Amino acid sequence: MKPDDIPCLPRGVRLHNDPVRGQWVLLAPERALMIDMVGHAVLSRVDGHRTYREIVDELAGSFDAPREEISKDCSGLMDALRNRRILDVVK
Amino acid sequence: MTAVKPPIAMLAELTHRCPLSCPYCSNPVQMAVRENELDTQVWTRVFREAADLGVLQLHLSGGEPASRPDLVELVDAARDAGLYTNLITSGIGLTKKRLDALDAAGLDHVQLSLQGTNAAMADRIGGYRGGYDRKMLVAEWVGEIGFPLTLNFVVHRQNLAQLPQALAMAEKMGARRIEIATVQFHGWALKNRDALMPTREQAKHAGRIVAEVRERLKGRLVVDYVPADYHEDFPKRCMGGWGTSGLNIGPDGQVLPCHAAQSIPHLKFESVKARSLAKIWYESEAFNMYRGTGWMQEPCKSCDRKTIDFGGCRCQALAIVGDAAATDPVCSKSPHHSALQLQADAHASSEGSALIYRLPPEKTVAH
Numbered sequence: 511m512k513p514d515d516i517p518c519l520p521r522g523v524r525l526h527n528d529p530v531r532g533q534w535v536l537l538a539p540e541r542a543l544m545i546d547m548v549g550h551a552v553l554s555r556v557d558g559h560r561t562y563r564e565i566v567d568e569l570a571g572s573f574d575a576p577r578e579e580i581s582k583d584c585s586g587l588m589d590a591l592r593n594r595r596i597l598d599v600v601k
Numbered sequence: 602m603t604a605v606k607p608p609i610a611m612l613a614e615l616t617h618r619c620p621l622s623c624p625y626c627s628n629p630v631q632m633a634v635r636e637n638e639l640d641t642q643v644w645t646r647v648f649r650e651a652a653d654l655g656v657l658q659l660h661l662s663g664g665e666p667a668s669r670p671d672l673v674e675l676v677d678a679a680r681d682a683g684l685y686t687n688l689i690t691s692g693i694g695l696t697k698k699r700l701d702a703l704d705a706a707g708l709d710h711v712q713l714s715l716q717g718t719n720a721a722m723a724d725r726i727g728g729y730r731g732g733y734d735r736k737m738l739v740a741e742w743v744g745e746i747g748f749p750l751t752l753n754f755v756v757h758r759q760n761l762a763q764l765p766q767a768l769a770m771a772e773k774m775g776a777r778r779i780e781i782a783t784v785q786f787h788g789w790a791l792k793n794r795d796a797l798m799p800t801r802e803q804a805k806h807a808g809r810i811v812a813e814v815r816e817r818l819k820g821r822l823v824v825d826y827v828p829a830d831y832h833e834d835f836p837k838r839c840m841g842g843w844g845t846s847g848l849n850i851g852p853d854g855q856v857l858p859c860h861a862a863q864s865i866p867h868l869k870f871e872s873v874k875a876r877s878l879a880k881i882w883y884e885s886e887a888f889n890m891y892r893g894t895g896w897m898q899e900p901c902k903s904c905d906r907k908t909i910d911f912g913g914c915r916c917q918a919l920a921i922v923g924d925a926a927a928t929d930p931v932c933s934k935s936p937h938h939s940a941l942q943l944q945a946d947a948h949a950s951s952e953g954s955a956l957i958y959r960l961p962p963e964k965t966v967a968h
Contacts, residue, residue, distance in 0.1 A: 530653070535657060542685070595820070
């Protein structure tokens with residue numbers, strides 16, 4: 511992810527609050543990915559408007575962790591989802 | 602035994618009726634007749650029960666689900682229940698108008714089947730003239746509406762040479778995913794092993810093509826690949842493990858651990874008409890029979906892979922070895938493995954076998 515990239519969840523991908531398992535799930539074509547708290551903090555900020563840099567800044571503000579570490583987690587998750595076409599970058 | 606977890610995915614076979622008659626159809630050889638199909642109300646209740654049980658993904662399938670006049674209502678009900686809805690279709694029976702209505706009802710994803718990459722192949726395998734042209738039209742409409750699309754190409758000896766064209770087609774259609782699924786030899790396909798079994802060479806070549814395209818189209822097209830089972834050395838983790846993450850409901854409401862489970866004659870299946878889905882999932886004999894590892898015999902019992910592949914496919918163990926609790930003969934540790942490999946090569950080198958097409962469900966209930 512580059513700082514000015516704007517990530518988005520493409521059509522057919524959505525965050526779902528699963529009452530049965532008591533956790534967030536990312537629903538996508540033929541996939542249901544269980545999302546932890548960090549994952550949810552990242553993905554709930556993916557709205558097709560905020561840039562990657564803005565998302566990392568926000569997370570650095572709300573979590574007590576070094577920005578580099580947050581950026582590493584964030585891009586790790588986003589790259590993995592991008593390779594599976596579960597997250598896109600706005601063109 | 603560890604606690605049973607709720608299922609993630611449910612396959613709803615809305616009907617066994619289908620305009621196509623593919624010789625590898627996954628429907629049972631004995632099909633449910635139209636008169637016994639669950640109605641809209643019962644499916645609506647079942648979708649709610651499924652969501653309450655923990656199902657996240659609903660696959661609407663058949664037969665051809667578009668053969669159900671109430672398909673749009675069913676999608677609406679499924680979304681209402683909070684389920685992610687996936688339509689698994691040949692495209693036949695869908696119009697632009699109907700797709701628009703499915704869009705309005707909240708359909709999440711479309712999986713379009715492909716029998717071949719040109720009309721000559723596709724219509725011969727599907728047994729339905731004009732099917733290919735219609736399918737291409739449906740694919741265009743799906744693209745116009747913007748549904749995420751998965752192309753599902755079922756491959757076998759007769760059409761494997763078209764694999765590169767199918768991948769190019771998926772790319773051109775803007776599909777996000779393509780599933781390359783080698784025919785699984787159950788039910789109808791079991792009758793067609795001589796005509797459909799891929800050669801070992803074909804299977805290897807397909808594996809190389811998939812690896813190359815995965816690398817080249819990384820981040821653009823996701824390629825899921827089900828290799829030719831009989832030629833492998835380790836069995837597939839069937840259904841993610843029996844009664845572990847998925848369940849199937851037949852058109853008449855029978856709840857099955859997998860779509861071929863009815864081929865195991867000693868299993869008794871329960872119906873959503875008589876019992877709640879949760880009770881069936883957690884308590885029924887059919888689901889508990891091969892759940893976990895307690896049922897296993899040697900060599901599975903002491904195998905370090907037993908929780909990786911759960912001994913493979915129960916239906917295949919029964920069909921080939923005659924014992925549903927045996928190790929899947931695909932496994933190199935099975936005493937039947939080398940016989941299966943020889944058998945696979947014999948099927949693959951058989952010449953001139955005609956396709957045996959699936960037959961439609963009987964018109965009336967037999968008494």
